[in-house]
Amino acid sequence: MxxxxxxxxxxxxxxxxxxxxxxxxxxxxxxxxxxxxxxxxxxxxxxxxxxxxxMGASAVLPVLPDGKILMVRQYRHALGRFTLEIPAGKRDSEDEDFLLCAKRELSEETGYSSENWEFLLYVNTTVAFLDEKIGIYVARDLKKGEQHFDIDEEIFLEEWELSDLQELIYAGKLTDGKTVAAIQSYAAKFRNA
Incomplete structure (x- = not known):
């Protein structure tokens, strides 16, 4: 029974x-x-x-006019290798608005800006011992400018098809948590939109 x-x-x-x-x-x-x-x-x-x-961070899934996703490739010391990620960065203060942070990070890391933003989701990255919370947004209607990343960053821009990014996830080659969550959430929410 x-x-x-x-x-x-x-x-x-x-x-x-x-x-x-x-x-x-x-x-x-x-x-x-x-x-x-x-x-x-x-x-x-x-x-x-x-x-x-x-103190938290924000991340952006930037969508180009042709539907491709603008990604950043950068060296991550903790992993000892380059990773493919969506643009992201920490908030400047505990009370900084997540969207304001996302706009700054998109501009700094990619040189692009946008007036078309939509909230996608929040993620807590490692809940067993870390309180980091990341607000993730989708940015469309991108306007190209110039990158102005931090002095200790070297960032390369790449354009990717959504389906190719998903294949990298399924193959275990794209493992950054915020990026995986953003791509899969975006695919589920907007694939047929």
Whole structure:
């Protein structure tokens, strides 16, 4: 005999907090993130958890007039290689509007601007220990300008068909989380639009 499945409501889970923060100690503060040692009580068991704070970021899926996606290829030190990504960058402050950040990043990394923006989704990149939240937008009717990326960046622009980007994802060759989420969400939402 099968038990009846209860209705699932996210609100029910969000109200229950099984972990109580006892103490948070800053261990490292860098230009992009802060690393903390959290001393927590998990149902009566006290332990230490790593916690990384990031002020958030924005990303843009830029759509060219012919429907191709404008991508950036840049070196990522953590992976030791170049990656193919959508343009993105961190917010300048905790309260900077995600869309304002997205507009700045599109301009800096690609040289393009747009007046036609649509919110696509938010993603939390690594929920086990990092609070980074990325707001992702679609930009259309792009107007070409000049790149003006940061002095420590070297960015190459590439135009891609949506289907080719999806093939790279399925082949395990395009693995950047925000980019995968953006491409697949865009394909699902706009493919037949």
């Amino acid at each position: 099968r038990e009846e499945q209860k209705d699932f409501h996210v609100e029910d889970i969000e109200e229950k907090k099984p972990v109580k923060l006892i103490e948070r100690s800053l261990k490292y503060k860098g230009s992009v993130l802060e690393v903390y040692d959290d001393y927590v009580d998990v149902g009566g068991h006290k332990t230490h958890w790593d916690f990384i704070h990031h």
